[in-house]
Amino acid sequence: MRVAVLAGGLGGSRFARALAETIPPADVTVVGNVGDDLEILGLHVSPDLDTILYTLAGLLDEGRGWGRADESWRALETASALGAETWFQLGDRDIGLHLVRTEALRRGEPLSSVTARLATALGVEMRLLPATDDRLRTRVRTPVGELSFQDWFVRRQHRDEVDGVRFEGAETASPAPGVLEALVGADLVVIAPSNPYVSVGPILAVAEIRRALEHRSAPVVAVSPLIAGRAVRGPADRMLARLAGGTTPAHVASCYEGLIDALVVDGADADEDAGIRTIVAGTLMRDAEARRRLAEAVLAVPV
Ligand code: GDP
Ligand code: CA
Numbered sequence: 376m377r378v379a380v381l382a383g384g385l386g387g388s389r390f391a392r393a394l395a396e397t398i399p400p401a402d403v404t405v406v407g408n409v410g411d412d413l414e415i416l417g418l419h420v421s422p423d424l425d426t427i428l429y430t431l432a433g434l435l436d437e438g439r440g441w442g443r444a445d446e447s448w449r450a451l452e453t454a455s456a457l458g459a460e461t462w463f464q465l466g467d468r469d470i471g472l473h474l475v476r477t478e479a480l481r482r483g484e485p486l487s488s489v490t491a492r493l494a495t496a497l498g499v500e501m502r503l504l505p506a507t508d509d510r511l512r513t514r515v516r517t518p519v520g521e522l523s524f525q526d527w528f529v530r531r532q533h534r535d536e537v538d539g540v541r542f543e544g545a546e547t548a549s550p551a552p553g554v555l556e557a558l559v560g561a562d563l564v565v566i567a568p569s570n571p572y573v574s575v576g577p578i579l580a581v582a583e584i585r586r587a588l589e590h591r592s593a594p595v596v597a598v599s600p601l602i603a604g605r606a607v608r609g610p611a612d613r614m615l616a617r618l619a620g621g622t623t624p625a626h627v628a629s630c631y632e633g634l635i636d637a638l639v640v641d642g643a644d645a646d647e648d649a650g651i652r653t654i655v656a657g658t659l660m661r662d663a664e665a666r667r668r669l670a671e672a673v674l675a676v677p678v
Contacts (some may be wrong), residue, residue, distance in 0.1 A: 376676065379561040380405045381506075383574020384423040385440045385608060388430035388599050390567040391501060393666035395431055398674065400500035404557035406584070408569070409486070409505045410513035410542055410577025415463050416454060418473040419480050422525075423574065424490055424505060425472065432497040434654065437611045440608065462530045487551040498554045504557070506578040509548040513577050514541050533610045536617055540572050545580035558587040563677050566597035568658060570611040571630035572618065579634070588634045596637045596676045598658060598669070599627045603643040609658065624649035637676055639669075 376398065382391055391405050399622035408423040422441065429435040429443055436444045446466035455461040465473065472493065479489040485508040494503050513524035517535035527533055537556050558564060569575050579585045588595055606612040612622050619626040624640045628649045631638075637652040645655045656672035657665055 376402060376562045377560055378403045378563050378565060379557045380565045380662055381575055381578050382406065382427060382567040383408045383569030384426035384527060386568040387423065387574065388427040389660040390598060391427055392430050393670040394448050394657040395501055396663060397667050398485040398669035404468055404502040404504060404508050406504050406554055406557065406578060407572050408574045408577050409507060409511055410573065411524050412512065416459060419477045420473055424503065427503055428494060428497055428499060431501055433438065442466050461661055463525060480636060499647060500574060504551050504553050506551065506584060507548040507581050508551045509544060511542055511548045511577060515575055539615050540576060542580040544578050548581045550581055550583050555587055563593055563674065564588065564591065564595040565673055566595065567637065568598040568600040570600060570609060571627065572614050572651045595634060595641060596673060597631050597635045598639040598673060599624060602641040602659060623647050624653065639673055
């Protein structure tokens with residue numbers, strides 16, 4: 376069974392890991408969000424792709440939910456002492472990866488190709504593709520004005536309410552090589568339990584990707600990132616309340632109208648009508664057993 380997954384960082388990577396532990400990783404293609412990407416201190420950072428790589432390679436700092444375990448911060452301390460802005464945290468080991476990526480991009484290598492090399496070097500068997508090789512950046516509209524994604528999320532710690540999002544560059548962005556083939560060739564497409572607006576939104580903003588889901592032949596299933604109306608982490612619940620009008624399964628499903636055939640919700644939400652085929656499963660991926668059960672529930676959807 377071939378599976379394609381649309382994924383952001385934390386929820387996306389946890390779900391990718393759940394699949395990697397349940398079916399042959401070679402059967403899975405993960406399409407990752409690049410709307411969070413940024414250039415900082417001369418480095419090109421792809422936070423969501425890196426969270427997935429580090430998770431699948433067993434290198435993630437699980438407590439923080441980003442960056443590498445066993446990290447040190449000497450380079451950033453030095454930069455700070457020399458007067459650089461250091462609101463975006465980069466550990467020493469992490470910087471090593473950004474150096475390799477940045478150098479390759481500067482040579483003209485596409486992001487998808489660099490990402491594939493990094494995955495292979497880290498022993499990651501699952502295929503990880505950026506949604507696009509083109510420049511695509513999430514911009515967030517807030518009461519204090521429009522902010523770049525990381526300015527809002529990291530520097531201002533997503534304290535500003537969000538009135539809307541837009542994806543700079545999306546109009547002209549093409550899917551990265553392999554993305555459409557993975558979506559069209561899949562027996563099942565899964566939208567991971569990621570933030571619908573700022574993790575999955577930028578992927579679906581690539582017109583050909585959205586069109587592939589609209590004209591799907593295989594089932595598309597989304598896993599809700601909310602449990603009992605609350606995000607496991609991050610601002611997804613606040614964003615849904617403000618932008619979709621609520622945080623029930625129906626509100627989550629409304630983010631993917633016309634794109635999904637089923638929604639997987641947690642047992643805590645079993646009584647809510649999502650207005651679409653609903654699969655109830657434990658969706659909190661707290662350990663290997665929980666991940667496996669969720670993966671099995673999702674993989675049973677086409678049956
Ligand atoms: P980000 O780029 O790190 O913000 O990553 P995502 O958008 O992929 O992940 C954030 C979302 O993942 C949040 O809305 C969380 O509620 C959700 N999430 C994280 N862990 C879990 C989990 O174990 N189960 C479910 N259902 N959602 C999760
Ligand atoms: Ca992200």
